Amino acid sequence: MVPKNLLKKLVKICGRENVLYSPTDLYLYEYDASMERGKPDVVVFVTSAQDIQNVVRLAVAENIPYTPRGSATNLAGGSVTPKGGIVIETARMNRILEIDEENGVAVVEPGLYNLQLQNELASRGFVFAPDPASQKVSTLGGNVGMNAGGPHCLKYGVTVNHVLGLEMVLPDGEIARFGGYTQETPGYDIVGFMNGSEGTLGIFTKLFLKMMPAPGGVETLLADFDGIEQAAGAVSAIIAAGIVPATLEYMDQTCIKTVVASLNVDYPTSAAAVLIIEVDGPQWSLAPQVTAIEKILKKLGARVRSARDNTERDALWAGRRGALGAMTRLKPSVVVFDGTVPRNKLPLVLVQIDDIAREYGLFYGTLLHAGDGNIHPIILYDERDEEETQRVHEGCDRIMQLCVNEGGTITGEHGVGIEKIPAMKYLFGEDELEVMKQLKDVFDPQGLCNPGKVLPA
Amino acid sequence: MPQAGLWEEYKVLSDQTLEAVVQCSKCGFCQPTCPTYAVSGLEHEVARGRHQLVRGLVEGRLELDKNLKTALFQCLMCNACYTNCFPKIKTDEIIAEVRNLWIREKGQPALQRYIFHTLLRHPELLGRLLKMASFGKRSGISGLAQVLRCLGWYGKNIANAEGLLESIPKSFLRERLAAQSLIPEKRRGKVAYFVGCGINYAQPDVGYATAQVMNKRGFEVEVIDNYCCGLPAYAYGDLDSVRWFVEKNIRIFSNLQADYIVTDCASCTSFLKEYKRFVPEDSEQQKIVKDFTGRLRDMTTWLYETEDLAEYKTGGNTQTVTLHDPCHLSHYLQEKVAPREVLKNIPAVVYKELAESDFCCGGAGSYNIAHYDVSMKILKRKMAHVKNTGAQVLATACPACIIQISYGVRKFNAPVRIKHVSELVLENSE
């Protein structure tokens, strides 16, 4: 419970209607899209950097934790408050402040949905390359905070490669800007490590994002394979041939069967796996790439289809886009695993995941951002069944260890949050964790900014 | 962690609702399209939050109290969340059942009870009351207000309700249609016309146009002597009344001899398609339901299917037309093609797409009266998009939307006329 005088001060800063503290409301701010829960003490809606600054200053003075929150679509517990405190909801800070076409910079507030920016940029012939699957609903502040990926990061890199500058409220209560309209800033790369810091080093108030010209055209191919090893091998083969597709997505048989059963898509259910491959660029550059890819795929025994127009393109993508949804209809609870391995390890790792799944009796289907080795087994269960839930946790843990052992990592794009803290030890020793803790200590010596995340206590 | 035992023991809500709630993975994809969330940004104003509230109730963490009531009654039941929902959770069904729970536990407000148990079950009484109100309104006395006050409805809602209804027609649709022949010269077939309450009492011109267009396309029109479809009662969780209407209407439908059953109220169409949920499986009634839903068409779909019979005027002035998708058409029936294609096929129509065309207008039956402030915020957003199209006419296919957006035209000074698709088709027909 928050003391009354603190509530009064928060009301003074944010306005009465922007401070929530009824038990019902607090119950609703204890979760995100992960399985983690943690009840805050109060929720405030902010509309400006000054609001955030005032709230942070108050929190610091009163020694109360605070946690930024956007759309709370976090898959690892990043927006949950395990230590209670103040939730600072930035969803209403959602303006596009400036689009500087000359310098290729979009300046936006953190609460803007990724897709809203994309739509605005599209009308001007630009794109913001990071396109996480949640782009309809995830906020750009969250994307930067988590260093989000997405299907197109195979060719264009992840979020950090597209952020030029940040304005943020730091835990010392100051509003500071790092970088901006120029492509580099003398001094340590503060913008660089703020990306992916999961809101534990401060709260973004303004983002300076790099815009790219929209590619002139797109070609989409669907290839189906009789064996998962051939499919996974094709991924490396395409890239080895000197082609960097815009996206290279993989679906396994469980996913294929599920989407065919519940959506109107025409995927071959007998296939062990399908790849959806997209190349983009100026129109004239597409045909040679498509020909080269087709040749590689056919050599590996795949059957290949290509989309002749947008309708067909949508049809090819429909299954991939609907896959997670179709899968989640099968059971009440879902964990989307996010390990990543060097892409040439995919064939091996996919087979081993299957072994682990069998050992733990897990029901799952696999989606991959195959081009960059990012594995998303979708594990389905019923969280009301404690025994099954336990098996899922143990299985995931094993798969994370497997990824690390094969030279990969425990999370490629979802972040550590609360969920993966125990697995950090697979990847990092005490020294590394201490160096990370030092970074936290530099910016947030009191440990009030989004506590209980990323690092083991 | 949810406790297994609690879920198994919880018998206050149906298993189906509990399963739906548990199925929510909290992914949050319902946020960008939810109108109430768009204007408030509050977690209890979006499907995810609403599911979690029910979950809190089941797990004994929340009480069935005023906070919960506010959250669950503020939902428009527009179903926009369903369109984006991965596990395809029917949030409207959850909401209706919890509202029903509220009524069972806390009782139903007198006015609602009077409307669903008396007025709507006795259309002649409702007609008389509305006529009284209409007389009052035209003569400058606030007749509607008096009627509402008689019914025990106080507060600012009265003024709002009055403002929403520009005028109450002198004669209702049923009276007008009864007075004329509805058999075309060249008869191709027959349509049984389900007259929704909104069309009958508030927008007889729309229904009149509907019947005319059906005649023009060679269809005899039989006006069904139906009761309210039951949707208003459903929206307030009065499931007993819903069953009453369903039963009455099914009895009427059992005798219908027609090629199509058509209604020009998208809400009625979509709710009639839900009737199967309210009758026992494998019953005689279920057979009737299956038969009539097979022939049931929304007017826009019917117009689209009979498009080859259309004879439109050519030449003459063109007008720019945009479309607002009624929620019951776009989000419940998932029908977005038919109304567009019908409009685009009219020679004199220059079609212009409306941004967020399937975003609720905030009308939602009588939501605009019960939750005026929220409704107006949603309407404001809609009207801004409407203005941006620069269209002369906004077409739609549901009386509640017509009432709400017409109010928006007056309130936000939008230079656009609101028409039902039927009306536009009629105007442009030879």
Next chain:
Amino acid sequence: MKEAFKNISTHFSLQEDEISRYAVRGIRPMAVAHVENTGELCQWLKECWHQRAKVNVWGAGGFQELGGALTAHDITVTTSGHHKIVDYDHDNFTVTVKSGLLLGELANTVKQHNQFLPYNPATGADKTIGGLVAANEYGSLCFFFGTARDLVLGLKIVLADGRLVRFGGKTMKNVAGYDLCKLFIGSMGTLGVIDEITLKLYPLPQELIRFEYSAGDSDACQGFLKKIYRSNLPIWDVVADSRLFIRFTIPTLGIAGKDLIDKVSSQLGETLQHSSFSMREYSTGCDDFFKSNSDTLVKWIVPKSRVSDVFAYLNGQDGGMPSLAYPGRGVVFTRITGYEKTEQIVNLCKKFRDHARKLDGRLNVYRADIPVVQKLDVWDVDQNTLYWSKALKKEYDPQGVFASGRFVGGI
């Protein structure tokens, strides 16, 4: 102290002539240690930490005079003997190397496997990878491929107290924990010593075509650059110079060179000079500009639309100033020629800096003689970055093991 150091390695020298070779602007270390493996590197650092000695890290020696004036230090640790290729994973398109490897050697190695590292800092071939990454050097390919922060997937770092830590890895995506690679890249060796680097590789293209455009005036120059920025052509590098001469390179991506030339000309609306060559012959021709060590070199960092403004400004200066730009990055290097006196050079730098500010940019003195450096803050750093950079330095190198003076705020 000496005894302790001797136990670490035999590659340890107190010889005068040897020491004087590792002097930086006249400041000599007391001893030089030639490190050949990670263990030695860690031990040296550990020992320096205990002895409270100050360390200067030396790769190929190419960047010792970069930035501010280095302060006194006790030991110079050289890494050029620490140059193993640890793991070359062709299939995964990654290579992991020790920091003392020369960029040129690495480039040659991967070329033999038809791969390439899209990282071409001018005169970088004979520099160590560790040095280049620590100094955040980059070349014209930054237009398409970015800089070290975009190409480095993982780092092993020896901390001030000699502990070895690893961040990142060999996957393209990795969000486990804070991205400390970003902190160490470009930190000029002020926070730790880079021991090992994992880099992202690309397939070697078969053929490239270089296009050239000569602009009549700075407006035409900016107009043309704008077209390049707005085009979706897969342009890999762009270089411009103060003669308003722009050149850029595009890989043919499997289409006939002639077709590509037609497409590019029609898309940019200009008939362009062009020449084609293979990747083995690829060179940006920027090296000469940077080779001469005699002139003061300044680096403009401006929003990319202001590059031609910088050119226009420079061309209006007495005698003109030879300049070379990576325009997509908004960076212009200018050689200050024709001035001898320190005072004059300092004043000119200040004048340029004022002008850079007017263009919403900044100006660093990239390379200058010691008298200039002493009279001028070579880094044009903003207050926030400076404040936090100092805080970070204090946290990670509380004892000041790493020789200071070169980086922002004298770090």
